Amino acid sequence: MELWYSEEQTANVRLSLKVKEQLFSGESEFQRVDVFDTYEYGRLMTLDGLVMVTEKDEFIYHDMIVHIPMAVNPSIKKALIIGGGDGGTARELLRYKGIDHVDMVEIDKMVCDVAKEFFPTISNELNNPKLSLYYEDGVAYMKGKSNLYDLIIIDSTDPVGPGEGLFTSEFYTDCFNALTENGILVNQNESPVYEEFAKEAVRANEKLKKIFPIVEVYQAQIPTYPSGYWLFGFASKALHPTKDFKPQEWNRLNLTTRYYNTELHLGAFALPTYVKEYIENGAI
Amino acid sequence: MELWYSEEQTANVRLSLKVKEQLFSGESEFQRVDVFDTYEYGRLMTLDGLVMVTEKDEFIYHDMIVHIPMAVNPSIKKALIIGGGDGGTARELLRYKGIDHVDMVEIDKMVCDVAKEFFPTISNELNNPKLSLYYEDGVAYMKGKSNLYDLIIIDSTDPVGPGEGLFTSEFYTDCFNALTENGILVNQNESPVYEEFAKEAVRANEKLKKIFPIVEVYQAQIPTYPSGYWLFGFASKALHPTKDFKPQEWNRLNLTTRYYNTELHLGAFALPTYVKEYIENGAI
Incomplete structure (x- = not known):
């Protein structure tokens, strides 16, 4: 017998992973949650059937969503994570001694x-005393917040x-207001390869460009x-991701990372021509 | 009815593309060759069932295997392609007016x-008069060649x-001997993600490091x-891919590219930490 998990990445493209066994399946108020033990990627969590996180390659996403902003402003003290329920983003953020507090707003307990x-x-830092975890809707949470966070990470589906x-623009405006004067917002921005997303x-x-003076895209x-x-x-x-980038300061922190490094930081912002064009022209 | 092509990327991972129709299937002396018309990637050629080239994303591979070395030495005049039967590498090389001649050695007509x-x-430049196409074994072809090529591109399976x-080391030594004093060799180097390859x-x-004074790895x-x-x-x-890189000279050529650009050139050599470690340690 063979057991295979397949994700329909588009209607015409599927990625399939061979599965040892299914470890969990549940239906929350918001979505279906499944856990599989795969041969190639270790454990895999899917949300509504789509890959959310795997043990083997989660370090890439979490390195890039956390260390890029932290190396631009290593003085960040207060951070907010919207989503990020697996805990990987919180784990990476809480490695910084300078971080005083992280709020995390995950809609789905x-x-x-x-x-x-x-x-x-x-998930091993989800009980860290520096972390406050709210099981709430991120959109509602952001309403009326002002000058509170040095960093907001939108770690969403x-x-x-x-x-x-x-x-949405409304949500991004609430984020803008919730940020301090050097505030940074980072979000996951989908793949440029398949048109739908x-x-x-x-x-x-x-939308971000209409609200923030500095908006750039980076890749992994x-x-x-x-x-x-x-x-x-x-x-x-206020801070530009490559011009205000502080590689020496970040390297002095002596954090071990498996994907991120300070040369790659600059390379991550050097996009292929077709991606630059699609961002500029609003179409692929 | 649905028709799907699946590549077993490893024993435990498959990529599947939905197919409109199969356009060709043949068995040569060396391998099985198939052509499919896919919904997402246009036409796809497979060799022994593995993706060789698709219409939608071929520009990425061909940009990176050609423009990286050409931007390090835009004075390249004589080039050799080993493999590259689809013609994409030849097409990109022959866009350079400075290229006098390209030899291409493809084992499988x-x-x-x-x-x-x-x-x-x-394949639209495979009949270009500046191109000599030999249906021969690349390994045999390289034997005894000396000081002939400014660039060798190994565009292999x-x-x-x-x-x-x-x-093999023997083949790389033959390539070294066949190169002129500033000679560059570029080869496709597989993915770092799946252990087998x-x-x-x-x-x-x-092997390359034991033969060439300068050996670097880049990504796409x-x-x-x-x-x-x-x-x-x-x-x-003699030429280092980033220290001897000539962005102004390359940009003056005014070549339109959809993937390559001179900022990306530097970024392509900024590897993730796990890849640097696996290259240095010889294991993942």
Whole structure:
């Protein structure tokens, strides 16, 4: 017998992973949550059937969503994570001694519970005393917040389902207001390869540009995400991700990382021509 | 009815593309050759069932295997392609007015014939008068060649089957001898994500380092290749790929490219920490 998990990355492309066994399946108020033990990528959590995180390649996503902004402003003290239920983003943030407090707003408690049970190496800081975890809607949470956070990380699902509201101008404006004067917002920005989600990401980027003076896009190779090629958005009130980047300061922190390094930081912002064009023109 | 093509990227990972129709299937002396018309990636050529080239993402591979060395030495006049039967590498090389002549040694005539019939936008320079096309074994062809080429591009299949001999020390030594004093060798170097091929690529890299004074690895995101993350090797007798890189000179050539650009050139050599470690340590 063979057991295979398949993700329909588009209607015409599927990635399939051979599975040892299914470890969990549950239906929360918001989505279906499954856990599989795969041969190639270790344990895999899916949300509504889509890859959220795997043990083997989660370090790439979490390195890139955390260390890029932290190396631009290593003095960040107060951070907010929207989503991020598996705990990987919190884990990486809490490695910085300078971080005083992290608020995390995850809409779906089941994601955190499942991460705690099945992904101990990813969720292991979810009980850190510096972390306050709120099981709330991120969109509602952001309303009326002002001058509170040095960094907001939007670690969301795709712009369909529970994550949809996290790709709107209204939400980005609330984030802008919630940030301190050097505040940085980072979000996951989909793949540029498949048109459906690429369009949403371009639209999100255009919305950010109307609100933040500095908006740039950066990239990483994440094999289990659609196309293996993933983009992130970097928006800031004052700090530019490469011009204000502080490699010496970051390297002095002596953090061991498996994906991020300070040369790669600059390379991550050097996008292929077709990606630059699609961001500028709003279409692929 | 649905028709799907699946590549077993490893025993435990498959990429599947939905197919409109199969356009060709043939068995040459060396391998099985198939052509499919896919919904997402346009036409696809497979060799022994593995993705060789698709219309949608071929520009990435061909940009990176050609423009990286050409931007390090835009004075290259004589080039050799080993493999490259679809014609994409020749097409990109022949865009340079400074190139006097390209020799191309493809072991399998069927690959070129199929490219000419089904992939006109890729193979359209295979009849260029500056190109000499030899249907021969690349390993045998290289024997005894001396001081002939400014650039050798090894545009091969994986290190199993017909491509195997193109990953040996003997072959690399023959290439070294065939290069002029500033000569550059570029080869496709597999993905670092899946262990089986990654090991072969690391070994190939170690072999090159014993022969060439300068050996570096660079990267690109190629969605239809295993993991979507692909490496290339750059070996040279004298020129370093980033220190001797000539961005102004290359930009003055005014070549339009959809993937390559001179900022990305530097970024392509900024590897993730796990890849640097696996190249240095010879293991993942």
